[in-house]
Amino acid sequence: MGKDKTVRPQKGGGLSLKKLQIVMIFVTAVVSIALLYYTFISYRNYKILSAASQVFADLHASADGLKKASDYLTVMVLRFTDNGDLEYLNGYFEELNVTKRRERALEEIAKYPDCAEALKMFQKAMDDSNELTETEFYVMKLVIDAMGYTEGPEKLLKLKLKEEDAKLAKDEKMALARKMLFEEGYYTLKGSISDNIDKGQAEIDRQAEISKKYLEDMYQKDMKITRSLIVAQVVLFLIVMVMTMHLGITPLLRAVKDIQENRTIGATGSQEFRYLAKAYNKMYEANRASIDKLNYKATHDELTEVLNRAGYEKILPEIDVKSTCFIIADVDNFKKFNDTLGHEVGDMVLKRVARTLQDNFKPIDYVCRIGGDEFAIIVRNIEYNRLPVIFEKLEKIKKDLEKDAEKEPSVTLSIGISHGHYAKSTDELFEQADKALYVTKEKGKNGYSVYK
Numbered sequence: 001m002g003k004d005k006t007v008r009p010q011k012g013g014g015l016s017l018k019k020l021q022i023v024m025i026f027v028t029a030v031v032s033i034a035l036l037y038y039t040f041i042s043y044r045n046y047k048i049l050s051a052a053s054q055v056f057a058d059l060h061a062s063a064d065g066l067k068k069a070s071d072y073l074t075v076m077v078l079r080f081t082d083n084g085d086l087e088y089l090n091g092y093f094e095e096l097n098v099t100k101r102r103e104r105a106l107e108e109i110a111k112y113p114d115c116a117e118a119l120k121m122f123q124k125a126m127d128d129s130n131e132l133t134e135t136e137f138y139v140m141k142l143v144i145d146a147m148g149y150t151e152g153p154e155k156l157l158k159l160k161l162k163e164e165d166a167k168l169a170k171d172e173k174m175a176l177a178r179k180m181l182f183e184e185g186y187y188t189l190k191g192s193i194s195d196n197i198d199k200g201q202a203e204i205d206r207q208a209e210i211s212k213k214y215l216e217d218m219y220q221k222d223m224k225i226t227r228s229l230i231v232a233q234v235v236l237f238l239i240v241m242v243m244t245m246h247l248g249i250t251p252l253l254r255a256v257k258d259i260q261e262n263r264t265i266g267a268t269g270s271q272e273f274r275y276l277a278k279a280y281n282k283m284y285e286a287n288r289a290s291i292d293k294l295n296y297k298a299t300h301d302e303l304t305e306v307l308n309r310a311g312y313e314k315i316l317p318e319i320d321v322k323s324t325c326f327i328i329a330d331v332d333n334f335k336k337f338n339d340t341l342g343h344e345v346g347d348m349v350l351k352r353v354a355r356t357l358q359d360n361f362k363p364i365d366y367v368c369r370i371g372g373d374e375f376a377i378i379v380r381n382i383e384y385n386r387l388p389v390i391f392e393k394l395e396k397i398k399k400d401l402e403k404d405a406e407k408e409p410s411v412t413l414s415i416g417i418s419h420g421h422y423a424k425s426t427d428e429l430f431e432q433a434d435k436a437l438y439v440t441k442e443k444g445k446n447g448y449s450v451y452k
Contacts, residue, residue, distance in 0.1 A: 059109055063109065076092035135180060306354045324429065327415060328437045414440045415449070416439070
């Protein structure tokens with residue numbers, strides 16, 4: 001008698017669903033507690049990240065205040081020197097002695113040890129700014145003397161002018177004051193202040209980026225753990241559901257859906273079902289390969305292996321007309337190859353032309369044989385002003401065909417070119433290229449014309 005080859009279920013102890021559920025409830029509880037914990041941690045780190053971002057934004061603003069204060073002092077001096085209005089003098093000393101934005105900015109930045117390098121740069125800017133005030137005090141003293149003011153800031157009233165400057169007339173003192181504000185040394189210090197503040201702000205930004213990256217990494221790490229816990233919780237729930245059902249029903253239902261949606265079956269479930277799925281999938285892949293091969297033959301020219309008329313018609317709806325260059329190329333005097341040299345030579349010519357066109361255009365472009373000796377080339381993603389690139393390719397194609405002519409019959413092409421710049425549809429593109437092709441043939445063939 002022959003051996004029974006029927007596949008039978010293997011015997012063995014089964015799992016207790018009650019025990020499984022108790023274990024799964026315990027594990028789920030642990031995962032849920034961990035999930036709540038990491039949700040809290042993630043929220044806390046998010047708040048820290050938000051606070052840190054605000055701190056560095058405030059520090060950047062403080063540094064900006066230092067620069068604005070320095071510029072403000074300069075503006076007040078310039079305006080006071082221009083017209084001697086005491087309002088600007090008072091504004092200068094109010095900023096210097098009352099508002100003190102420069103000092104307050106440095107005090108604020110000094111609170112953060114991570115910004116020690118930036119603080120050095122801001123301190124250098126402050127030192128330069130203080131050095132400027134010495135020049136500005138002297139300039140304002142010249143203006144006070146020139147205007148004959150007897151009242152003013154005590155510091156200016158006590159300041160002594162150089163003997164030669166004190167003897168100058170009013171206009172000369174005003175002129176000297178303006179000159180001092182426009183000397184190279186003054187603006188060199190102004191540039192140094194600006195550079196150091198910019199460098200300090202860049203350092204703050206760098207520290208902010210480091211801090212942000214560190215906190216973001218922590219936040220992302222916590223979020224990754226949280227997501228993993230969520231996935232684990234879902235997986236645990238699914239395991240409980242799967243283990244309470246018959247091992248073969250769910251895979252079978254999935255298989256029915258996979259077959260309906262024309263795809264391979266997932267090899268899950270019992271051993272028998274996995275064997276069945278693998279056998280089906282092997283047949284499915286073999287069948288799919290046959291279909292793909294048939295589809296390729298249906299859309300490609302068997303002789304030249306470029307797209308045929310059917311393939312050409314299939315791609316037309318996908319074309320973005322406005323960014324497309326359409327080329328029609330006819331083999332000049334093709335009939336003579338077939339009539340004089342034979343169809344084998346004619347076929348060889350067509351294959352050579354197709355190969356040359358494919359070699360000179362990009363893989364994203366389409367080369368199609370849409371008639372006996374007629375080819376269409378659809379060049380994608382090219383603007384109208386880049387048509388000279390196409391012209392260079394056509395010259396290269398012409399040379400390539402001439403080069404091959406040493407071993408094979410000489411071949412030339414008549415070509416018509418159109419662009420979506422002047423067309424609203426693929427039909428118009430074809431018609432315009434066809435008209436340009438006619439112009440080429442009227443001119444004696446072996447060349448190209450562009451529809452305008």
